[in-house]
Amino acid sequence: MALSTSSLELSIQTRIFKIIVIGDSNVGKTCLTFRFTGGSFPDKTEATIGVDFREKAVEIEGETIKVQVWDTAGQERFRKSMVEHYYRNVHAVVFVYDVTKMASFRNLQTWIEECNGHRVSASVPRVLVGNKCDLVDQIQVPSNMALKFADSHNMLLFETSAKDPRESQNVDSIFMSLACRLKAQKSLLYRDVEREDGRVRLTQETETKSNCPC
């Protein structure tokens, strides 16, 4: 199929940010990604097998960026064949725990070790999300404990609920803050498309400044 130069340039210039969502089974990874990409809370979910991809186009400072969310499986048997794929060329990582389940918070250390074990660079932004805050009378993980943990791992903490519609902006801001940081980072910007011997050559550029509102 013949592509015109302009449509080719357009597709090359749309950047895709791969963001993976990691954490214990049942913490709400699928519901959080669904809330961000689909704007609602799913009536029913089943344990994720392998990975589910969800995409959302967002506009940041006039640039349209595709946020590609990898909703990973928390259960070992459903993820073990996929783990390498999760971490390959990842741009950002969202670690999720359930505020009503202390074990899911304690297990974060293991998830972080798995991530580090896959040579994810320290420059890849990571955030921590405590989900199910709507279950106010069941909270087991105090905010100050989570904040301390997040600080010690150089992560921002979001406490939120995929279920509560009043929290939907907060859920969006998890992914938007990462997209803004990624946009501001160097090296992901392919600006110049040059033709050489009929082939397209991409020139990787470095951008250091951003006026991102996030």
Ligand SMILES: Nc1nc2c(ncn2[C@@H]2O[C@H](COP(=O)(O)OP(=O)(O)OP(=O)(O)O)[C@@H](O)[C@H]2O)c(=O)[nH]1
């Ligand atoms: N009350 C409440 N329940 C939630 C929330 N988010 C998810 N749940 C419920 O928690 C259960 C698990 O949600 P999922 O999103 O499927 O969990 P998961 O982390 O994707 O699980 P795996 O795919 O097995 O790794 C479901 O019954 C959801 O309805 C929330 O913010 N509040």
Ligand SMILES: [Mg+2]
């Ligand atoms: Mg899931």
